[in-house]
Every structure is written in C-alpha cells, then in structure tokens.
Amino acid sequence: MKWKTALEEMKPYKPGKSIEEVKRTYGLTDIVKLASNENPYGTSQDVLDYLNKNPLQYEIYPDGHSSRLRKKLAEKHGVSEEAILFGNGSDEIITIICRALLDEGKHTIMATPTFPQYAHNAKIEGAAITEIPLVDGFHDLEAFLDSITKDTAVIWICNPNNPTGNLTPVGEIIKFLNKVPEDVLVVLDEAYFEYITDEQHVDSISLLKQFKNIIVLRTFSKAYGLASMRLGYGVADPAVVTPLNKVRNPFNNNSLAVAVAEVAVMDNGFIETCRSLNDQQRVRFQELAVRHGLHMFDSQTNFVLIQVPTDADEASEFLLRQGYIVRSGNALGTPGYIRVTIGTEEQNDGFFAAFEELLQKGGSHEA
Numbered sequence: 503m504k505w506k507t508a509l510e511e512m513k514p515y516k517p518g519k520s521i522e523e524v525k526r527t528y529g530l531t532d533i534v535k536l537a538s539n540e541n542p543y544g545t546s547q548d549v550l551d552y553l554n555k556n557p558l559q560y561e562i563y564p565d566g567h568s569s570r571l572r573k574k575l576a577e578k579h580g581v582s583e584e585a586i587l588f589g590n591g592s593d594e595i596i597t598i599i600c601r602a603l604l605d606e607g608k609h610t611i612m613a614t615p616t617f618p619q620y621a622h623n624a625k626i627e628g629a630a631i632t633e634i635p636l637v638d639g640f641h642d643l644e645a646f647l648d649s650i651t652k653d654t655a656v657i658w659i660c661n662p663n664n665p666t667g668n669l670t671p672v673g674e675i676i677k678f679l680n681k682v683p684e685d686v687l688v689v690l691d692e693a694y695f696e697y698i699t700d701e702q703h704v705d706s707i708s709l710l711k712q713f714k715n716i717i718v719l720r721t722f723s724k725a726y727g728l729a730s731m732r733l734g735y736g737v738a739d740p741a742v743v744t745p746l747n748k749v750r751n752p753f754n755n756n757s758l759a760v761a762v763a764e765v766a767v768m769d770n771g772f773i774e775t776c777r778s779l780n781d782q783q784r785v786r787f788q789e790l791a792v793r794h795g796l797h798m799f800d801s802q803t804n805f806v807l808i809q810v811p812t813d814a815d816e817a818s819e820f821l822l823r824q825g826y827i828v829r830s831g832n833a834l835g836t837p838g839y840i841r842v843t844i845g846t847e848e849q850n851d852g853f854f855a856a857f858e859e860l861l862q863k864g865g866s867h868e869a
C-alpha cells in the first residue's frame with residue numbers, strides 16, 4: 503500500500519482503560535473514572551426526560567445543517583447562523599481545520615504539552631510543526647509570535663490548556679491577535695469554557711467582531727455531559743466557516759446528538775450548578791496539594807494536573823488498583839504528574855483517601 507509517509511512514525515490513539523476493563527483486570531466492583539474530564543454529574547435532567555419521551559426516526563438521515571440547534575446557538579452567542587460549524591466532537595473540527603488548511607509546505611504552531619490532536623492531525627497532512635514549551639503551564643505567546651513564518655497557516659491556543667488547566671487571559675489573546683498576520687487562522691480551543699470561574703475572563707466569541715481570523719471551538723462533551731454523543735462546534739466569521747464546510751462530511755452529526763444538544767443548550771441552570779460544584783471541589787484539590795507540598799497547576803477546568811511522589815505510571819497504576827482511573831503525566835508530556843478529573847464530593851473523598859495512601863507508600867513531600 504502507498505500509505506502517507508507521515509503515518510509511518512504515528513500510532514493510533516490509545517484510549518484510557520475503560521471501566522469494564524479495569525473491573526475485569528483488577529477484580530474490582532466499584533470504579534471511578536477520573537481520566538477523560540467527563541462530567542461527573544451526568545447530563546441535564548431535561549435531556550434524560552427528552553430521551554425517554556422522544557423516539558427518533560432512525561431510518562432518516564440527520565438534518566445535515568442541524569438547523570434548529572444552529573439557530574439556538576447563534577442566538578445564544580449573538581452571531582449569525584452562518585458563523586457556526588458543527589463537528590463530530592470538537593475533535594472533528596480540529597481534523598477539518600487541518601484538512602482544509604495544512605499540507606506539505608505549510609506550518610503550524612502550538613504549545614507543548616497541549617491537546618495532542620492538533621499535532622496528530624497536522625502530521626497526517628504533512629505540515630511542519632513548531633511546538634512552543636509552556637511556561638509554568640501557560641502559553642508563551644511571545645514565542646508563538648517569533649515562530650510565525652510566511653508558511654504559517656494555523657495557530658492553536660488551547661484555552662484553558664489541556665493538560666495543565668491554565669487559562670490565558672483574553673487580554674493577552676487580544677494583544678497576540680493584533681500582531682498575528684490576518685491570513686493565519688488562530689484556533690481558540692475552549693473545550694472547558696463552561697468551567698471557567700475567573701471573573702476577569704471575557705467570552706472570546708466577542709472577539710469575532712474585531713478579528714476575522716479566529717475560530718472558537720466549544721463542545722457538548724464536557725460540562726454538558728454529552729461526551730458519548732460526539733458533538734462540538736466552531737464559531738467563526740462566515741468567510742472562515744464556508745471553506746471549512748467544504749471539507750465537512752455531509753451528515754457528520756447524528757440526529758440523536760443534535761436533538762439532545764438542542765435540549766441541553768437551554769438548561770443554563772445545569773451548567774451553572776456544575777460550574778459551581780466543580781469550583782468547590784477544585785478548591786479541595788488545591789488544599790490537598792498545599793497540605794502535602796505538591797505542585798498543582800492553577801486549573802480553570804474540571805481537571806487538575808498534580809505532582810506525585812513516584813513515577814506517574816506507577817502512581818496511576820496504584821490508584822487504578824484502588825478503583826480510580828486517572829491519566830499518567832508520562833503519556834501527556836508531564837512526567838511526575840497525574841491528570842485527575844474533578845469528581846463529585848463523594849468520588850473525591852474516595853480519591854483523596856487513595857491518594858493519601860499513595861503518598862504514604864511513595865513518601866509525602868510534607869516537610
């Protein structure tokens with residue numbers, strides 16, 4: 503076969519262990535998955551009620567335009583309906599952006615470590631990649647600017663950043679955008695937007711009035727609690743959305759996902775509750791880190807990246823045996839740390855107990 507040469511050095515996505523797999527392997531009955539930043543509170547009750555009452559016409563193709571959801575989101579964000587692009591998860595929008603803008607001879611810039619799908623898809627397209635190391639978990643936007651060349655086509659800002667959770671203030675993004683050439687697309691990936699509690703933070707969709715070369719990515723997978731549905735969207739100037747739409751598959755969003763998203767997007771109360779509960783629990787993680795003298799990045803998301811006293815793979819394995827699935831920093835470019843989704847109060851109680859055991863085993867950093 504004449505595979506793309508870029509594929510030679512790449513590996514397929516290795517998903518974290520599933521709950522069923524962990525139960526089987528370790529003979530456990532109760533597992534808490536804190537590895538993929540899903541919503542531990544589930545989804546809106548309105549969504550569950552809707553699912554009980556509304557059978558779908560399974561034989562009919564989805565509305566390829568997702569018209570009703572499009573209208574609702576356009577109203578919510580104060581943009582035109584043409585400013586929205588739907589993806590099968592925001593993952594697919596990342597793929598679409600790479601497919602439409604990157605190929606051999608093109609260049610793209612991102613942080614490291616950051617969400618790996620930017621580099622993954624850019625590699626498949628054969629583009630040159632510059633990865634700019636984070637500074638204390640933050641994007642180094644000055645270094646981004648210094649790396650722009652005439653071939654740079656896409657710049658990725660993961661905000662807040664996965665896996666550190668740090669939030670780049672919109673003020674800094676504005677200063678940055680003022681210096682980026684207008685023909686470079688800047689992607690603001692805001693998968694965790696709904697969890698931000700920083701009062702200074704401004705909704706970056708408002709920047710679209712000033713900057714035509716940005717796309718803001720949002721998802722129903724995190725705070726909306728609909729990761730299984732695979733639905734994300736981008737908001738951008740219609741002049742950006744139209745070419746991206748040429749690359750999009752005609753029926754990339756299934757009818758069920760779109761139907762439940764229409765319900766979910768109306769339940770602001772659920773999002774506010776989740777944001778507030780998540781914030782309360784995030785504080786408990788901060789206290790845990792301080793108590794044990796462990797470094798933890800300043801997260802504005804529903805996960806934390808926290809230092810561990812042993813090798814991160816060993817720490818994750820230890821926690822797994824206690825029934826807690828977390829992500830080892832070794833796989834995320836942050837050795838010495840684990841990434842933990844912030845669970846419910848009860849889940850965190852259990853996690854903290856398991857973590858304390860890990861510290862006793864591995865030696866606490868406590869002075």
Ligand SMILES: Cc1ncc(COP(=O)(O)O)c(C=O)c1O
Pocket residue numbers: 538539590591592593594617660663664691693720721722723729732733734
């Ligand atoms: C920063 C970031 N962007 C995008 C995604 C993809 O989300 P989805 O494809 O489920 O919308 C994730 C998922 O973890 C993420 O962390």
